[in-house]
Amino acid sequence: MVKLAMVVHPDTEVSPMHFDRDAAERDFSSHAPGYWKDQSGLKWDCWQWQLQNRVNSLDSLERHLRLTREERSGILLSGNKLAMAITPHFLNLIDRDDPDCPIRRQVVPRIEETVEAECEMADPCGEDGEMPVPGLVHRYPDRVNFLVTDRCASYCRYCTRSRVVSGAGHQHLETEFEAAFRYLETHGEVRDVLLSGGDPLLFSDAKLERILRRLRSIPHIEFVRIGTRVPIFLPQRITPELCAMLRQFHPLFISIHTNHPRELTTEVKQALERLADAGIPLGNQSVLLRGVNDRLEVMKVLVQKLLRCRVRPYYLYQMDLILGSSHLRVPVSRGLEIIEGLRGHTTGYAIPTYVIDAPGGGGKVPIHPETIVQRGDEGIIVRNYEGKLFEYPGTSTELAAFTGVRDAVPADF
Helix, strand or coil: CCCCCCCECCCCCCCCCCCCCCHHHHCCCCCCCHHHCCCCCCCCCCHHHHHHCCECCHHHHHCCCCCCHHHHHHHHHHHHCCCCCECHHHHCCCCCCCCCCCCHHHHCCCHHHHCCCCCCECCCCCCHHHCCECCEECCCCCEEEEECCCCCCCCCCCCCCCCCHHHCCCCCCCCCHHHHHHHHHCCCCCCEEEEECCCHHHCCHHHHHHHHHHHHCCCCCCEEEEECCHHHHCHHHCCHHHHHHHHHHCCEEEEECCCCHHHCCHHHHHHHHHHHHCCCCEEEEEEECCCCCCCHHHHHHHHHHHHHCCCEEEEEEECCCECCCHHHCCCHHHHHHHHHHHECCECHHHCCEEEEEECCCCEEEECCCCCEEEEECCEEEEECCCCCEEEEECCHHHHHHCCCEECECCCCC
């Protein structure tokens, strides 16, 4: 029989966390038209206008932001790796004079992107080796990742697919749609298809509808997911017409990607509510980034605002080992501290699963704070969010002797 060693209860309890109540981050607000307020003929609410007027050069960005030397150098070199493009909507969220602005750090290139650590990889998730046909990643038994485009509304500097996204790098995404559809038709084990890229919601309604209709014609595909950052970068794209088209293809799920509470503007909230009203379950995937969301108080505001937008926080990713990303990487210990700080101090609906996409193609691995203190045949000792220890018996025959809370666990437990 396995015996558990003595575990001493902490002398002091963990007190509830106190957070800054910064209304600018906690509340929803509109930043439009911001840097574009002096323009005539403004078509701010037109998503095509937003795309056509993206900031994608050093000259155009310097008209709006006071850049550092590191940023200027990064922008000049970005065309060799991952293009720069920022929608007017998203650029309005950037502090003009603060190089440490959490929105700025996500989309403005820096010279540090040219520094490659030994552990970093061009394809950190090992997707290229898992493609039975170009553009279709089949790693897990019952689901596939269908890379339908290499373009996004704006480009995140930590993009895990920077090797193929934006058209700036040496590798190009060449999706073979018909071959992918034929593969799916002949692989009955596939029940879940994730549309990703790039961003599928950049397609016209008609083109996206054709893809969804073709997938829906395959009997064994039970549901479809769309991974997108368009509602954050380009909320104007989430039109009533788009939502009406999408609702034809239930069960349909959408995973959005937002990292900081400032990104959840009035326009974004309205866009997400349109999707939710169309019956589409929404989840959020965040990436843990240095200087962006690596503080507990920031993450707590983010996940709580997401719930107010009817979005369930789903994953918090440890950043992939992308080439030139070490300046944005956060230690795993910090991520664990954030999850531990959320647990018990806000609703369970708000707590994402912290995961590492195992380098080289190992798939997603959940990373949890240590809550099991000891375990054996006779039961386990668990620690709650206050640091208190509790005993749970191993079998129903031991319930009569079960005492529950433990100040100290006997050595012979």
